[in-house]
Amino acid sequence: MKPEEVKKISLGHYPTPLERMERLEKRLQKGPLYIKREDLSEMGLGGNKVRKLEYLVQEAKEQGCSVLLTYGGPQTNHGRLTVAAAVRMGMKAVLILDGDRPKRMSGNLILDGLMGADLRFVGDADLEGLSIEEYRVRYAQKVEAMTRAVIQEYEDRGEKVYVIPVGGSNERGALGYIQMIPELMEQMKNKGLDQATLVCGAGSMGTFAGLWLGAAYYHAPIRVVGISINPQTDFTAEAVCEYIQSVSRTYEMGVTCSPGDLSIYFYTKKTPYAGAGYNVPDADTLSYIQMMAETEAIFLDPCYTGKVFHGYADLLRRGEIPAEGAILLHTGGIPGLWADEHVSAMQEMLGGCQDTAMDRLHRMLSDMKKEQQELTAQLEDMRAKQQDRTYRFKEKMGQKLMNGQVYAKLRAYGLMDEDRES
Ligand SMILES: Cc1ncc(COP(=O)(O)O)c(C=O)c1O
Numbered sequence: 001m002k003p004e005e006v007k008k009i010s011l012g013h014y015p016t017p018l019e020r021m022e023r024l025e026k027r028l029q030k031g032p033l034y035i036k037r038e039d040l041s042e043m044g045l046g047g048n049k050v051r052k053l054e055y056l057v058q059e060a061k062e063q064g065c066s067v068l069l070t071y072g073g074p075q076t077n078h079g080r081l082t083v084a085a086a087v088r089m090g091m092k093a094v095l096i097l098d099g100d101r102p103k104r105m106s107g108n109l110i111l112d113g114l115m116g117a118d119l120r121f122v123g124d125a126d127l128e129g130l131s132i133e134e135y136r137v138r139y140a141q142k143v144e145a146m147t148r149a150v151i152q153e154y155e156d157r158g159e160k161v162y163v164i165p166v167g168g169s170n171e172r173g174a175l176g177y178i179q180m181i182p183e184l185m186e187q188m189k190n191k192g193l194d195q196a197t198l199v200c201g202a203g204s205m206g207t208f209a210g211l212w213l214g215a216a217y218y219h220a221p222i223r224v225v226g227i228s229i230n231p232q233t234d235f236t237a238e239a240v241c242e243y244i245q246s247v248s249r250t251y252e253m254g255v256t257c258s259p260g261d262l263s264i265y266f267y268t269k270k271t272p273y274a275g276a277g278y279n280v281p282d283a284d285t286l287s288y289i290q291m292m293a294e295t296e297a298i299f300l301d302p303c304y305t306g307k308v309f310h311g312y313a314d315l316l317r318r319g320e321i322p323a324e325g326a327i328l329l330h331t332g333g334i335p336g337l338w339a340d341e342h343v344s345a346m347q348e349m350l351g352g353c354q355d356t357a358m359d360r361l362h363r364m365l366s367d368m369k370k371e372q373q374e375l376t377a378q379l380e381d382m383r384a385k386q387q388d389r390t391y392r393f394k395e396k397m398g399q400k401l402m403n404g405q406v407y408a409k410l411r412a413y414g415l416m417d418e419d420r421e422s
Contacts, residue, residue: 003178003217003251009058011085012041012050018187018327023295030316030323034191035298036184036198039305039332044084045111047077047332048207051176052168053085059172060162061089067154069094070164071143074121075279075303077333078167078204080108083117092159094118094150096143100125107339122146132380167204169243171250177210178247181218188221188325195221196325199315201308202226202264205235207331209244212262216255217248223263225321227311229304231267231274232373240264265311273311276370279303279336281345285310289337290349301333302342341366357415364413368406375402 017037025031041050060068068086072079072095079095086093095112101121105113112119122142127135151161167173188196198215202208208226215222228235237259248255267274275282285306292300292309300306312328315321336342344362346352352359379398410416 001251003175003214003253006055006172006175006251007058007062008054008175009061009089011043011054011057011088012046013043014041014051015183015187016040018184018191020191021296021298021328024292027291027295028313028316030326032325033316033323034193034196034325034327035296036187036327036329039330039334041332043088044081044115045332045335047081048177048201048329049078049081049168049332050085051180052173052206052210053081053164053176055172055175056162056164056168057085057089057091060091063160063162065091065160065162067092067094067159067161068164069096069147069150069161070168071096071166073098073279074102075108075336075339077108077301077304077336079117080111080115080335082164082168083112083115086117087115092118092154094120094154094161096120096122096146096150098122098124102340104340106343107337108335110338111335120146120150131383132376165204167206169204169206169209171247173206174210174213174243174247175251177207178214178217178251181211181214181220181222184222184327185218185220193325195223196327197223197225197321198327198329199225199227199308199312199321200329201304201331202228202235202240203230203304205240205243207329208264209240209247211329212257213244213247213253213255216257217253223321225311225315226262226264227273227308228264228266229274229307230278231272232277232377233266233274235266237262237264265315271311271314273307273314275307275310277373279339279341280369280373281342281366283349286346286349288313298330299334299337300330301336302339302345303336304333305330360413361415364409364415368409 019035021033021035025033038048039046043050068082068091070079070082074097083093095117100123127138154161200207211224215224240262241257241259244257265271275285281302285302288310289300289306292298300309316323316326341362344359347359
């Protein structure tokens with residue numbers, strides 16, 4: 001079956017607007033610049049996952065399912081929109097989320113809760129002290145076991161569960177963005193644009209892969225450029241190519257690709273758009289969120305679109321993408337602005353009135369996360385190089401050292417008495 005023959009349900013308001021950003025043009029001294037407002041797709045406050053869900057939920061309905069189950073970080077936008085789709089279709093929704101249930105709900109979690117989602121947290125306290133490789137394996141096993149248990153629980157109540165992968169990024173989910181291409185081509189024609197560079201976020205890759213494949217399939221004069229939003233991503237251009245080829249085979253599209261055909265900007269020193277980490281606040285991304293808000297009164301989010309706009313503006317400045325017909329894909333995610341970690345990070349920038357213990361705690365955790373990521377990268381590097389006894393001894397000493405640093409941090413942020421050690 002070809003993409004255009006696959007059925008979908010209607011969840012969003014389409015076409016989403018393609019708007020000119022004239023004030024931003026003045027600020028960047030480039031133009032004409034455009035933004036495609038996928039954040040205005042309406043359902044559940046909108047975003048890119050709505051197009052994917054139109055195809056996925058159609059299949060869930062065809063299979064007689066009554067529950068949608070999906071995965072993500074606690075602030076997953078994909079999770080929020082899956083819950084919204086379930087509500088609109090009279091279904092139930094379960095989100096299996098990373099980490100522990102937070103003491104305070106914020107951002108997307110509040111919206112998930114208001115819509116009545118069943119939230120399950122995987123938790124990882126029992127995996128402390130494992131090596132990164134072991135941790136990954138054991139964590140995946142925990143997620144799998146929780147999925148089986150939840151499915152069983154719902155089946156015992158007479159329900160049928162439809163499982164959606166992270167980000168809705170499988171063959172079927174990619175159809176949503178393959179099929180955005182004809183919509184965009186029509187809008188380009190109406191605006192007199194002969195060619196375009198479409199800059200989008202690249203997380204679980206469904207959006208990028210769908211757009212790239214759609215542009216090739218429909219012979220669109222559109223170059224798709226992806227900006228990776230996670231400096232620690234496991235994705236490579238090769239893996240994205242395999243995904244693209246698999247979608248192409250599934251829907252008889254006859255499109256092939258090789259890694260060199262893809263323009264994805266992964267995190268490097270020269271292209272640091274992915275910031276400090278996945279959903280970790282960073283000053284660069286915030287400054288781009290602020291630039292867009294100041295010039296266009298359009299809000300971006302700190303986990304995805306703020307980073308993508310950083311890449312968009314920088315690539316324009318460096319002349320790596322032409323200004324003529326540069327389109328930023330706004331994929332939504334705005335509720336993330338009100339996630340606790342980002343609210344705390346913005347206090348200083350916006351002259352917040354207090355520096356509460358909660359703000360300091362978030363700042364400390366965010367700083368520690370960054371430091372931990374750096375240490376983890378160094379450790380991985382060392383592990384690869386030396387696997388001998390001396391190294392294992394050093395690792396033990398390192399752990400002790402790190403404990404000492406944590407106590408020092410707690411004291412520096414006023415979260416532990418000077419004379420206490422535990
Ligand atoms: C707001 C937002 N933008 C971009 C993306 C990335 O899309 P994809 O996962 O399809 O690469 C996501 C994924 O969750 C998202 O929530």
